[in-house]
Amino acid sequence: MVTILEVNETNKMIEQEKLDVRTITLGISLLDCCDADLDALNRNIYDKITRLGKDLVSTGREIELEYGIPIVNKRISVTPIALVAGRACRSEEDFVEVAKTLDKAARDTGVNFLGGYSAIVSKGTTPTDEALIRSIPAALAATGRVCSSVNIGSTKTGINMDAVKLMGEIVRETAEATKENNSLGCAKLVVFCNAPDDNPFMAGAFHGVSEADAVINVGVSGPGVIKHALEGVRGKNFEVLCETVKRTAFKVTRAGQLVAQEASERLGIPFGIVDLSLAPTPSVGDSVAGILEEMGLESAGAPGTTAALALLNDQVKKGGIMASSFVGGLSGAFIPVSEDQGMIDAVNRGALTLEKLEAMTCVCSVGLDMIAVPGDTPASTISGIIADEAAIGMINNKTTAVRLIPVVGKDVGETVEFGGLLGHAPVQQVNRFGCADFINRGGRIPAPIHSFKN
C-alpha cells in the first residue's frame, strides 16, 4: 500500500519541481495513402490522420486529470512525406499543398505540432527527396504546425555531403522565407545523422518505415525533479551523485510508462516506446543547465561541463531503462539553448560557446539545438556545422542533429524571441573562417570502418 510520504513526494515533484510528461506522440503510417493524383493523396492523408488522431487530445486531457500529472503536448508524427508523395507531386508547389494538408489535419485534431515533412537521404537523394527538400522553405512559411527533418547520414551509410551542402542553403532560405517571424521556420527544421524511427519529440519526429500502422510513443521530462534531488546530495562523491540521478530517473520514467500504457489502451493503438529524456522548458527550474550547475559547475559551459553531461545522460538511461518495457527515440539529455533558461544565462555571461556546445553533443542525446546565429552566416558555414555534427553522430554511433536559426537582420549580442516552448535566444558568435571549398567538393563521406559488422 502506498504511504502518505510517497504520495506527497510524487505530488511535490509535479507541483514544485515541474514533473510532467512532455509529449504523447501518435505515429501514423501514411504509406497506404499513396496515390498518383494530388487531390486524392491529400484527401487520403487528411482522412487517415483525423480518423486515428481525433481522440488523441481529449484522451491526453483525461489521463492528465485522472492521474494528476500534466501532459504538456499531444502531437502526431507521420511517414516521411518524400516516401508518400512521390507519385502525386510533380513540383515543389505540389509538395507545399501536402504540407498545407498536414497543417489542416494538425489543426483539426488539436495537436500543436505534426512532424514528418521529411526525407531520408543518408546515402543518396532521389528526385522526389530533392523536390521535397527544396520545398521546405515555402512549406514552413505556409504552415504553422508542420515540422520538417532531413536525415543526411548514418553510421551504416556515411554522410551524404551533397545533401549537407543543400541543407545549408535550405536553412538559409527557410530563415529568409520566415524572416517576418524571426526566421521561426528554422525552429521547425532539423538536420539529422542517425535519426531514430520512433522519436516522439519535435521538431525531428517522423514515423519510420520500420514502424506499425499506428503507434503511441511518449517522451518524459523532469530536469527540475533531478535538480531538486541533487540539492540533497551537495558535496557527496560521484557514486552518490550517480545513484541519485538514477533513482530519480527511474521514478520519472515510470510516470511516462504509465501514461503511455494508458493512452495506448484507451486509444486502442499499440504502445511503441518511452523516450527517456530530460527535456527542458524556458520556465525557471526546468533546466538541464541547472542540473549541471547543481553538480558543482559555476556555469554551464565551464570546464567539467562535458563530463557532467556525460554522467547525467548515462545515469538517466540506466535509471530509465528499468522503468520501461520498451525505450527508444532520442533518450538522453536535451540541450536546446533557447528552451533552457540556464543555457541562455550561460551564453549571456560568456560561459557557453558554440564550440563547447558541439563538444557537449558528443555525450548527450541530440545536437546543436535551437541556437540562434547571425542572419548573414554563409550557407557553406551552416553546412560545415552540419557536417561536423553528422561526423560526431556517424563515428560515435549516436543520433546528432542541427537546428540552427540564422535570424535574418540580427547579429551577435541581440536576442530573438520565438515564443512559447521554443523560448528566446541570444544570437551566438559563429567561427568566421570559411569552409566553402570543403563543402563544394560534393559526393559522400564513406561509412566508418567500425560500421562493417556483417
Add this chain to the structure above:
Amino acid sequence: MSKTIITVVGKDTVGIIAKVCTYLAENQVNVEDISQTIVQGYFNMMMIVDTSGSSKPYAGMVTELDELGDEIGVKIRCQREDIFTKMHRI
C-alpha cells in the same frame, strides 16, 4: 479497478474530514484507509478510496473535489493510485 488516492493539504480547520467524507458518501465512494498528520498547523491527509460503486464520472469527481477544497480553503487532489505505485514500487 484500481484504487484512488485522495489527498487534502492546507491550513487546519474544523470539519475538513467531515466535509470530504460527506461528499464521498453522497457519491457512493467507499473509504478504505485514512492517514493524517498535522505539521506546524498544516493539515495533511491521505485517503485510499474505492470509486467502483460510484456512478459519477471520474473527471467530474476530480473537478468537484477540487471545488470543495476551494470552499474549505484546502487543496484536495483525487488521483488514480497507479501513478504512486508505479513510481515507488518495482
